[in-house]
Amino acid sequence: MVAALCADRAGLRVDPGKAYLLENRLGPVARREGFSSVGDMLQVLRDRGDERLAWAVIEAMAPAETAFFRDPQTFDVVAQAFEDLARRRGGQALRVWVAACGAGQEVYSLAMLLDEHAQPGVSVDLCASDISERRLEKARSGIYSQFEVQRGLSAGRLVRHFEKQDDAFVLIQRIRQSVRWRRVNLLEDQSLLGRFDLVFCRSVLGTMLDSARTRVLGNLSQTLAEGGYLVTGLGDSVTGLTALPGGVYRADAARQAAAA
Amino acid sequence: MKTCLVVDDSRVIRKVARRILEDLGFEVAEAADGADALAWCVTAMPDAILLDWNMPGMSGLEVLRRLRQEPGGDAPKVVFCTVENELDRIREALAFGADEYIMKPFDGDIVAGKLAMAGAL
Numbered sequence: 390m391v392a393a394l395c396a397d398r399a400g401l402r403v404d405p406g407k408a409y410l411l412e413n414r415l416g417p418v419a420r421r422e423g424f425s426s427v428g429d430m431l432q433v434l435r436d437r438g439d440e441r442l443a444w445a446v447i448e449a450m451a452p453a454e455t456a457f458f459r460d461p462q463t464f465d466v467v468a469q470a471f472e473d474l475a476r477r478r479g480g481q482a483l484r485v486w487v488a489a490c491g492a493g494q495e496v497y498s499l500a501m502l503l504d505e506h507a508q509p510g511v512s513v514d515l516c517a518s519d520i521s522e523r524r525l526e527k528a529r530s531g532i533y534s535q536f537e538v539q540r541g542l543s544a545g546r547l548v549r550h551f552e553k554q555d556d557a558f559v560l561i562q563r564i565r566q567s568v569r570w571r572r573v574n575l576l577e578d579q580s581l582l583g584r585f586d587l588v589f590c591r592s593v594l595g596t597m598l599d600s601a602r603t604r605v606l607g608n609l610s611q612t613l614a615e616g617g618y619l620v621t622g623l624g625d626s627v628t629g630l631t632a633l634p635g636g637v638y639r640a641d642a643a644r645q646a647a648a649a
Numbered sequence: 650m651k652t653c654l655v656v657d658d659s660r661v662i663r664k665v666a667r668r669i670l671e672d673l674g675f676e677v678a679e680a681a682d683g684a685d686a687l688a689w690c691v692t693a694m695p696d697a698i699l700l701d702w703n704m705p706g707m708s709g710l711e712v713l714r715r716l717r718q719e720p721g722g723d724a725p726k727v728v729f730c731t732v733e734n735e736l737d738r739i740r741e742a743l744a745f746g747a748d749e750y751i752m753k754p755f756d757g758d759i760v761a762g763k764l765a766m767a768g769a770l
């Protein structure tokens with residue numbers, strides 16, 4: 390039932406053979422919702438079809454990105470892409486969207502990178518989205534545990550961009566406030582979000598059903614501005630765009646013209 | 650093979666670190682205090698050093714200061730590995746020439762990631 394629910398609503402592929410994953414991910418949801426076990430919770434969901442509970446289950450099953458600056462070579466390519474875009478767009482603000490941002494590590498990695506390489510006259514509009522409200526809330530807070538800040542983040546960046554708050558580490562206000570947040574289901578139409586120069590979608594494509602993946606990639610490509618970049622996970626492959634190293638793809642003018 | 654010196658007064662920590670570092674392909678040497686660590690370095694400079702802060706006798710910071718004054722002492726990548734987790738402490742370590750910083754407790758992923766950031770992998 391969980392597999393069907395995740396497939397229908399979010400296009401997620403849940404392996405029915407991995408029962409332990411269900412217990413792992415859904416145990417905390419069941420406790421939070423006041424059920425004595427995952428089984429009890431699923432029984433109630435089956436009987437009553439509670440929409441809010443259904444989404445709590447789907448959100449918990451959706452994978453979350455957990456490291457800062459994951460795949461450093463990708464960020465090198467992205468830094469070049471920024472330079473290229475800044476040059477071509479003149480003084481126009483660059484629009485960046487991090488889709489499926491999880492707990493925020495990826496979009497904040499970008500925010501830190503931009504802060505370190507701030508160019509006069511170049512402004513960047515950073516948007517982040519996730520399917521899970523709970524994760525968006527955590528991401529927006531910018532609060533990370535000692536364990537979390539040691540995954541992918543250098544000591545130099547930690548002391549530059551974070552403050553200590555009791556046992557946790559909090560991103561400084563300037564970085565936190567550089568990001569705008571929004572709940573988005575990638576299966577749905579995204580034309581209202583407008584066009585972006587850079588779209589990140591690195592953690593979820595690999596966990597999606599083939600049909601959902603095709604649809605999401607189609608939706609994401611449609612949000613790319615002319616000459617924009619789509620950044621995927623290293624294992625993902627995208628057809629119809631020009632492949633660069635590090636899972637980065639470039640939308641060229643010809644394709645955009647054909648699609649228009 | 651690259652060498653890594655583990656400097657920690659806790660035998661348990663040295664053992665845990667040794668296992669992680671050997672899995673990463675390092676040849677591992679151990680020192681239980683600062684004087685021992687510096688003696689190791691004078692004999693054979695390691696490629697990397699995992700360095701505790703609070704030890705009986707010489708502190709990790711003092712070990713680092715003296716190491717950097719030795720001939721060839723600027724070569725090893727030094728990664729602090731300590732329970733000290735205040736940002737000012739980390740700033741201090743970086744100012745003394747540490748390449749990276751690990752806050753205990755750690756796991757294999759953190760050690761591998763930090764050594765990579767230090768350029769020691």
